[in-house]
Amino acid sequence: MPHPLISPLVSSILKTLNSLVLKEFGIAWGLKTDLENLGSTLSTIQAVLQDAETKRGKGEALKNWLRKLNDAAYDADNLVDEFMNEALRRRMDSERGINPQVSAFFSLRNRLIFRLKMGHKIKDMRDRLDAIAGEKNKFHLREGLVETGEVCGMQRGQTDSMVNESEIYGRTDEKEMIIEMLLNNSSDRDDDVSVYAMCGMGGLGKTTLAQLVYNDGRVKSYFELRIWVCVSVDFDVERLTRAILESIEGRGCSISNLDPLLRRLQEKLFGKRFLLVLDDVWNEYHEKWDRLKNALKCGAKGCTVIVTTRIQQVALIMATLPIHHMAHLSEDDSWSLFKRRAFGNERTEENLQLDLIGKEIVKKCKGLPLAIKALGSLMQFKRSESEWLSVKENETGICQMMEVVFYLP
Structure with missing residues (x-):
């Protein structure tokens, strides 16, 4: 059975490596250069993948090369996922106040151990991929055009100085x-x-x-x-x-x-x-x-x-x-912002039960304005108590939405 195309997997890894989540994590934990170097090696391989996959049936040596690359790519994907999960876990722990204070000695010690351990993993993976990339010249592969979004990752939206004070x-x-x-x-x-x-x-x-x-x-x-x-x-x-x-x-x-x-x-x-x-x-x-x-x-x-x-x-x-x-919004301000998004100019006195449910939803946003706006806008199109209760009780969905908001490009 032929191996599936590797290009989409490599593109996916590069997108993750270039995501703002991992960039921030790499900077904070002193692994920025290691992650960038891994991305550089993958980009070098990706440049010739289209040509290699087109010619995969034209020689046993090329098929073996693609097979090795396929195995390494899946291992690299697992490694990058490990980084991503750790980055999200540490950020979520920090926001939830879990272990907010550790002694300076243990904090430094844990940081150094983690950096050393993960640095070794990245180096081993990059050495493996470098060796595979070094063999590509034997097959006279042409470099193809790569979609900018695949290599460069997410581009952050431009901001401007305009503001609507009535919504703040x-x-x-x-x-x-x-x-x-x-x-x-x-x-x-x-x-x-x-x-x-x-x-x-x-x-x-x-x-x-x-x-x-x-x-x-x-x-x-x-x-x-x-x-x-x-x-x-x-x-x-x-x-x-x-x-x-x-x-x-x-x-x-x-x-x-x-x-x-x-x-x-x-x-x-x-x-x-x-x-x-x-x-x-x-x-x-x-x-x-x-x-x-x-x-x-x-x-x-x-x-x-x-x-x-x-x-x-x-x-x-x-x-x-x-x-x-920056301070988080108070409960009162959080509710005012949510209510404006969810109800607009409607009289909420007629929706007292929705108010009670809405205040419970707002608490889960932890005073984060962007999350409050996102959930408020979502609730604007829901008017039954059952719909609101469904959102309130969907802890997983709210947590996933919060993670997206934390790292919104």
Whole structure:
């Protein structure tokens, strides 16, 4: 019986390796490079798979090569699944408050043991795949075009500065605190720039809070320039510099080299008090941030960069002011948000039983705005008590939905 095509399996592994779940996990546990190297080897193999599978009946040696690759691919899939399950388990444990405090010694010891164990597993798998990849040249295989989505993984959606304040609940105190900090911030040097980081898990409302601050009338009056840039996973200094310039000038920038781009940016910012929002930052490389930050040190006193990030290490690298850790919504605010999504402008006094069930559903969202919105929108189309009870009692479905929300691209 012929082996099934291996290409879909390799594509699936690459998608998982490039998912935001595993990227965050790799960064947090010091395995980022190992996982990237494994992905690189698989990408090299995938490039010739289409040609190899087309020719699979034209030689015993090629069939044996595909058979070895097939076995290794299934083992690699199991290994990546092990990583994914561990990543989800640790995040869910953290959110549920399981073992929140461990002694520094044991925490470090467990971290090192886990990293060593998993690092060895990845290395062994990569050595095995490298050996298989090394044999591909014997078959004179042509590299084919690979769908971008298969190799690059999920692309994060772009954010913008627009916000509908009527749909926001529970962020007033945080908003006022941040605005007060912005208006009273004065650097010691005229050319310095302060960096304020908002840190918290996905779906907690970091972008929304930044939007609220960005659009406040007092902030608009205080800053001569306001700039919003969505960074996402790729912290490319040239791309970000061009995006900042385009935001300031209101048109595309044709400069192609980094040095003149940075000089142009300094010309635009020189002597002006500006607010720059860098939304959704994942970069952990000091040198990349330092290169961009140095170009920003040319404004007036009070210039501020607001950074939103899921990763504590990123916030520590970039922030010059105390880090703001995002709060979960209170029960009252959670219910208000859910009720608006589920009932709209309907009078809920006529749905008292649904209110009671809905409040139990909201508790399962643990104050996570994005999860509350998702469930509220789902319940909008359900009006019977039995339908609402079915959702409330579906613990597995709610947990799966929460996991999707945590890592929504």
